[in-house]
Amino acid sequence: MAGKLSVVDKKQLECFIQADQKQFDLLYSFTRDGADASTFHQLCDKKGPTVTVIYNTQGTVYGGFTENSWTSESGVYVRDDHAFLFRLQHNGDRNPAKFPVRKPEYAIRCKNTHGPIFGADINTFEGALTQEEDSQFTLNGEFTYHNSYDMRACSIGQFSNDSLTITDLEVYSVSDAVPLPTWRQIGGWKKQNLEHLKNEIDAWSPPHGIGLKTANILFLGPVGAGKSSFFNTISSIFRGHVTGQAVCGSAEQSITSKYRMYRVRGSALTEPLKFRLCDTRGIEENQGMDGTELNYLLAGNVPNGYQFNPSTPISPDTTGFVSSPTLNHKIHCVCFIMDGTTVSVMSEKMLEKIKALQSKVRQKGLSQVVLITKIDKVCSNVEEDVSTVFQSDTIQELVDTVSNILGIPRSHVLPVKNYEKEINVRDDVSLLALHSLRQILRASEDFMFNLLDMLDDERETKGSDSTE
Ligand SMILES: Nc1nc2c(ncn2[C@@H]2O[C@H](COP(=O)(O)OP(=O)(O)O)[C@@H](O)[C@H]2O)c(=O)[nH]1
Ligand SMILES: [Mg+2]
Known part of the structure; x- marks a missing residue:
């Protein structure tokens, strides 16, 4: 049994302990082992650092951490300068708080007849408790506050609802985690890595010398793959909350039928970032995006906001058709968006259609990148914690498969999870999405640098012509 602590709670505790990565192993729990002080000592004595977690019936989760081992003494206090009490949830909501030890010489008390005791503050239970109706337990210890721990302004109600009725008490050993091997390094998952990526993308602009104001990135992929959701994910990151600017979903009316060149900005007042994410209708086996339409899109002939019409395909006669597009209208990078849950079972016909579109993109010398979405549905570890994505064998296999199917190097095949139910x-989630976006921007730079080379060559040729 793995215990009730969620990945998010474990990360919060790692943060409280001020450690990088810790492993939490369940040593003891009321519901698994019975609420008995002697069992607690049998399973938890001499185990080094532990965390005791109490879940009450009102959805509050709190407890204490000690670096020292529990032992079966007759009631001795053990000094611990790094012990603390904590709250993770209050009344069902995440509400983390750390309360450091104030009198370290009284940090924990080891008593063979009792469960975990933190200072003169939390005395959990004595002897054996019986499980009541509704699988509850009532602790027979005593909670008195502001003794050995600094509870700051937190009242007993804000800490534990002043209630001794609980659904479980768990004790985990806390040890240094052995990091799992990762198959792709992305330079860290900390908040500062996210901020760094955000600043980098915020400051990004196309290379000088080609007169380009923005990079235009076209999303291509089957209906429902997550094209509109990826734009919303990026927009959410810069706006600071989950947004739904691009309509997405599987219902008929939410399927994208307009061409939209979205800009990303932090707020209505801030300057937009220097790229546009171009959302279009999906690829379908027998209809949807076709080669002619794609050529017009790539060349920049299709106006922003154009409504696709299945009965009359776009042509130079279409209202708003951009007949002399400049480089600023053209597409500079194509991002294929594939649904990670279905990509390995894609029909032959769909694959043929995608490959035909790919060859049009290649003919124009444009860079191609693939995003694999819905990785949360492919791997449950990733659903809980996206930062495990590059430790997942399943996702690695998926990336290999997509790279083989579409003939795109693995470095350009990027797994992402979009904001969807959050x-x-x-x-x-934000960090992985921005990391992918940075790869997309770098791919668009590849095209722009090729263009720059061509322009330089032209200038040199002209220069040498005029000097001859
Ligand atoms: N679980 C999960 N659902 C997703 C993800 N990306 C998109 N979706 C869902 O897939 C459905 C189709 O997405 P949408 O963006 O409209 O696809 P589009 O047709 O390619 O624009 C929506 O219901 C999304 O909420 C993802 O990464 N994870
Ligand atoms: Mg869409």
């Missing part, structure tokens, strides 16, 4: 932005 209300708030999450660092792990």
